[in-house]
Amino acid sequence: MTTDNDTPGAAANAATAAILSDLADTRHRAVVVDSPPGAGKSTLVVRAAQELTAGGERPIIVAQTNNQVDDLIERLANTHPDIPLGRLSSGDYSPPPALSTLANTTIGRTLADLTGCQIIVGTAAKWATVPDTTFGWAILDEAYQMRSDMLLQIVERFDRGLFVGDPGQLDPFTIVGTERWIGLPHDPTQNGVSVMLEHNPHIPVHRLPVSWRLPASAAPTISQAFYPFTDFTAGTGTGTRSLDFSTTRFGSTRLDETLAKAFSTGWALHELPRRHVPRTDTETVQTAADLAERLLTRGAVATCEHNPDGHALSAADIAIGVAHRDQADLVRAALARTGHPSAPGVAVDTANRLQGREFEVVIVVHPLSGRRDATAFHLEAGRLCVLASRHRQACIVVAREGIADLLDTHPSTDPVHLSVPAKFPDGWEANHVMLAKLAQHRVAA
Amino acid sequence: MSMLSALAHVEAMQNMTAVRLTAFRHHRLSDRPLVIIPLTMAGEAGAPLAVMAGTARRDMTLLVVPQPRNRDQRFAFAADLGRVVMDYIDSYRQDRRGEGERSQYTDVPQIIVPNQGGVNALADLGRMCRFRSTTGPYAVPEVVPEFGMWLTFLVDTAEMAGTSMLLPLTALLTEHWATGQSTLEDQNLASLMAWIAPPRGVSIAQALEEAENPDVCPPAGPSTSPEFDNRDLAPAIKRFDTAHALGDPHTLAAAQTELTELIAGQVKPTWRLMWAAISILRSIPKAPQTARRLDRDCRLFTNHSDYRDAGGLPQRKRDTAISAARRLSQLERALADFEAAMAFDDPFVLADRRSGGEAFTGTVVESQPNRTAITAKNTTVPRPRVTVRTSDPLRLAAGTKLISPTMPKGHKAVIVSVLPDGDTTLVTVEVTAGMGRGRTPKAGSVPDLDKDIDYLPDPGWRPNPTFPDSDHTPWTHSADPDGPDDSAVPENAAAEEWGHDN
Numbered sequence: 001m002t003t004d005n006d007t008p009g010a011a012a013n014a015a016t017a018a019i020l021s022d023l024a025d026t027r028h029r030a031v032v033v034d035s036p037p038g039a040g041k042s043t044l045v046v047r048a049a050q051e052l053t054a055g056g057e058r059p060i061i062v063a064q065t066n067n068q069v070d071d072l073i074e075r076l077a078n079t080h081p082d083i084p085l086g087r088l089s090s091g092d093y094s095p096p097p098a099l100s101t102l103a104n105t106t107i108g109r110t111l112a113d114l115t116g117c118q119i120i121v122g123t124a125a126k127w128a129t130v131p132d133t134t135f136g137w138a139i140l141d142e143a144y145q146m147r148s149d150m151l152l153q154i155v156e157r158f159d160r161g162l163f164v165g166d167p168g169q170l171d172p173f174t175i176v177g178t179e180r181w182i183g184l185p186h187d188p189t190q191n192g193v194s195v196m197l198e199h200n201p202h203i204p205v206h207r208l209p210v211s212w213r214l215p216a217s218a219a220p221t222i223s224q225a226f227y228p229f230t231d232f233t234a235g236t237g238t239g240t241r242s243l244d245f246s247t248t249r250f251g252s253t254r255l256d257e258t259l260a261k262a263f264s265t266g267w268a269l270h271e272l273p274r275r276h277v278p279r280t281d282t283e284t285v286q287t288a289a290d291l292a293e294r295l296l297t298r299g300a301v302a303t304c305e306h307n308p309d310g311h312a313l314s315a316a317d318i319a320i321g322v323a324h325r326d327q328a329d330l331v332r333a334a335l336a337r338t339g340h341p342s343a344p345g346v347a348v349d350t351a352n353r354l355q356g357r358e359f360e361v362v363i364v365v366h367p368l369s370g371r372r373d374a375t376a377f378h379l380e381a382g383r384l385c386v387l388a389s390r391h392r393q394a395c396i397v398v399a400r401e402g403i404a405d406l407l408d409t410h411p412s413t414d415p416v417h418l419s420v421p422a423k424f425p426d427g428w429e430a431n432h433v434m435l436a437k438l439a440q441h442r443v444a445a
Numbered sequence: 446m447s448m449l450s451a452l453a454h455v456e457a458m459q460n461m462t463a464v465r466l467t468a469f470r471h472h473r474l475s476d477r478p479l480v481i482i483p484l485t486m487a488g489e490a491g492a493p494l495a496v497m498a499g500t501a502r503r504d505m506t507l508l509v510v511p512q513p514r515n516r517d518q519r520f521a522f523a524a525d526l527g528r529v530v531m532d533y534i535d536s537y538r539q540d541r542r543g544e545g546e547r548s549q550y551t552d553v554p555q556i557i558v559p560n561q562g563g564v565n566a567l568a569d570l571g572r573m574c575r576f577r578s579t580t581g582p583y584a585v586p587e588v589v590p591e592f593g594m595w596l597t598f599l600v601d602t603a604e605m606a607g608t609s610m611l612l613p614l615t616a617l618l619t620e621h622w623a624t625g626q627s628t629l630e631d632q633n634l635a636s637l638m639a640w641i642a643p644p645r646g647v648s649i650a651q652a653l654e655e656a657e658n659p660d661v662c663p664p665a666g667p668s669t670s671p672e673f674d675n676r677d678l679a680p681a682i683k684r685f686d687t688a689h690a691l692g693d694p695h696t697l698a699a700a701q702t703e704l705t706e707l708i709a710g711q712v713k714p715t716w717r718l719m720w721a722a723i724s725i726l727r728s729i730p731k732a733p734q735t736a737r738r739l740d741r742d743c744r745l746f747t748n749h750s751d752y753r754d755a756g757g758l759p760q761r762k763r764d765t766a767i768s769a770a771r772r773l774s775q776l777e778r779a780l781a782d783f784e785a786a787m788a789f790d791d792p793f794v795l796a797d798r799r800s801g802g803e804a805f806t807g808t809v810v811e812s813q814p815n816r817t818a819i820t821a822k823n824t825t826v827p828r829p830r831v832t833v834r835t836s837d838p839l840r841l842a843a844g845t846k847l848i849s850p851t852m853p854k855g856h857k858a859v860i861v862s863v864l865p866d867g868d869t870t871l872v873t874v875e876v877t878a879g880m881g882r883g884r885t886p887k888a889g890s891v892p893d894l895d896k897d898i899d900y901l902p903d904p905g906w907r908p909n910p911t912f913p914d915s916d917h918t919p920w921t922h923s924a925d926p927d928g929p930d931d932s933a934v935p936e937n938a939a940a941e942e943w944g945h946d947n
Contacts, residue, residue, distance in 0.1 A: 152770045155919040187769070200920065326801075
């Protein structure tokens, strides 16, 4: 590493330059870019699309959900208003208001509607219905969330691919319980990137070295726990971001102590008394909602590189992350019960749905809180990684005491299969690393 | 496990009696099923020990491999069993209906094994048989590879939800009843039957205790009780080996009879139990959509039968990238369709889905039966809207397409909005299909005010995914032609030739 790469910005630029030079190199059928949380994945997609277009290509972009497609279109249109964009969508798609006002964007059901467009964006499911056309380049966004069988359906639509994604997030899954394909290099339930790399070992794999989202307090922990072999750093220094209350503390509650801890250190573990409870435990759910309400009531000002003069936190800057959908329903109801007028504006969702989103403060209901056993679902590293890496300022974890003991009594018992590479990070170990970090920020309730 | 089925298991434990989970039987039961109980030898992967097979309680055939480690005897056994099974399967390859492409057999065979282990044992047997050659060295009878290919076909269909050509009996029973024991314990046919139908004059608790005693209720296979193995089976096989070595036909026959009787003693209790379970299952009314699933079975059966008639190759050891992806999409589709059909047919299953917020039941509180809309083709179509008040914990979002078991056939609707109202939820739905062709919906096709109505998500129609041609596996899913071939499948490096045991 040269001295130019010492600042985060320079390191990120060097990585981007290397990726773009591999894109220009015709020897590679594909280029893979691994991106830790908030490392400028979308920026890279937009940049690469622009470079390819400038080189005379007509690239396509494949995303996984309609929301992702809408976000990408909006970014592309705002960054490059001169490039005509196409959005390939199904018949019953209705564009959000932000998209209908874009001048350079056409929405079409078939490629024939989009002949004048330089870049065409669509979901993988929609691209799978396109017959007989081949483009020079495809950019596959969130490629680690795309199953290998889906990749197989769209692979004939492009000659060369740029696969961009976060390997640390949740893997795709199937509800069909079959052991038939375990250990096969082309297991259709695996993600597309792993299968592609398995068959094409010489594909260059890049990674983005800087997380612009995670604050300096969070990046080392997330890196150590979930990306043990591919280190990354925070893009901002320790002093750049801060949170301050806009009111003084009135009354004295445990919640204030937790919030103060989170504001000053970037992390807080709000620990409820040890108890075995169902996942719908009222106390845990209400505590998570109350923390959000308290934060809104007291008001906070967030200072960061974008808002050096401070920005008052609103409900839209806060999220509550949970493991199960019924928990999300209960948290929403608990938020409504708090009576704060803007509390319903707080985003409440499961890890699967929070993937790819960004907030100032995130309150997490720990997946293992109050459980008697640690199942593979609750131990999955990707789940905790998504929940603990959505924040720009602070992350508050709500949990019952005793998770460390639970982990120790439930070591991973997943069967080992021939030809299946061990998965890193191991969920059990990642959980322990996170707990060790959170223990330093514990507030007993 | 959903809330209601968890509750049913708790209730079963509390009251010490099996609790019904469904109102119907969702799998078809053939009038003439072939019941097979496979037994394998402990410690020897894929070595069949014996099979009891037959199409009626009093008509059974017991086939035994006296020395399971001897591969000649193994394939002689496979040929005998193959004849039994192929006679049964061929009896369904007679009646055909329809012309040309649509021609298919009118009924399909059904093999019933005691548990999932039985299915796995048949899968091993199928794999052992289907690649064998009928000529050259180590030749086997003609029926063996044919039997292997049919077994593999049946095992493959058994993975697909809702098919009924190969069924484990424990799965049929646990689909309909909840017991007070764990899912693992439910794999034991004897203890499962003790919950559902204990012997006359015996309490469930006593019956359960007996079910756990291998001397009273020998395991339903494929593995045998270790006590039986050590105490009875091992010495009997040893006596057979000695007689075999001596070459004395009388001693050999005596040793063989002894073995057969020993094993018959182990299998017969399970045989009786299986037929008892089948007759109990027959008494449960079958779900309305079972007939539709039989039609799919007929198509699968006809396709494979035609493929065999055309002399097709045996199924591959492993799926290729494209066949695996295609199969996964079929399995997912079959599972989604089967779950939706179960909920549509069965109020018990629907209640279970409602408890998880994936379906709802409510009362119509507002109705706009004459609402119309203009389509993209500029025609006016009826699009009535109704608002349903439900107290279910609903979790369906606007835009979800719905079907309803309480409305006439063809009724379809889509959720327009979901608004919480106190403890209840107001769901506004727009009726989109099933109203006839006129400008106004035909009578009874729009829910009336105050009507109680059920809705659940429509699994819908989806086009089959298109994959590349099977001989053109794309670069992402096949190794570089310049690179080392097949290195990713480690067993290929350690392939072995089969030989005779002396």
